[in-house]
Amino acid sequence: MRGLAGRVTKALPSMARMDCCDNTGAKxxxxxxxxxxxxxARRYPAGGVGDMIRVxxxxxxxxxxxxIFNAVIVRQRRPFRRVDGTWVQFEDNACVLTNERGEVRGSDIKGPVSREAAERWPRIAATAKQIV
Incomplete structure (x- = not known):
């Protein structure tokens, strides 16, 4: 795992379903x-923007x-606060399928990618068209 994690509010607990926003064939x-x-103890593991997950x-x-694949969360519906005081919220929960090192499996990412995920995973930042 590269980069700093950041204090993003964890929005997606285990068993949550989300969209896959790349062109690997997963929807x-x-x-x-x-x-x-x-x-x-006794808390479900939950992930937020920029976390690597197993899906x-x-x-x-x-x-x-x-x-079963590894993936990185790039958007979440729950608002989270950035260091400059702004609040960010997306209209859906979405992830990108990756390998263990964070390299994107597909060749295209549909929709915006959060800046937290792009800073933490440089290969996602290189593939993303729009970083918010």
Whole structure:
């Protein structure tokens, strides 16, 4: 994991479903767990923007369905506060499928990507068309 994590409000607990905003063939994915997260007893692991997670594909092409991938959350609906005092909120929850090192599996990312995720994962920043 590269970069600093930042204090983003964790919005997506385990079993949350979100859109996959790349061109790998996955449409809807389900969060299994958050990687490299020190947890608290009896608390569900939850992830926020910029976190690497493990997901399973629920809807997509037959080659990608029911497989497990790593992904990085790039958008979340819950508002989170930036250091300069502004609040950021997206209209959907979305992630991008990656490998273990954070390199994007697809060649295109649809929609905006949060600045927190782009600063933490340089390969996502290089592939993104719009960083908010």
């Amino acid at each position: 809807v994915v389900q969060l299994i767990t958050v990687l490299n997260k020190g947890g608290v 399973t594909v629920r809807r997509g092409t037959p080659e990608t369905r029911r497989q």
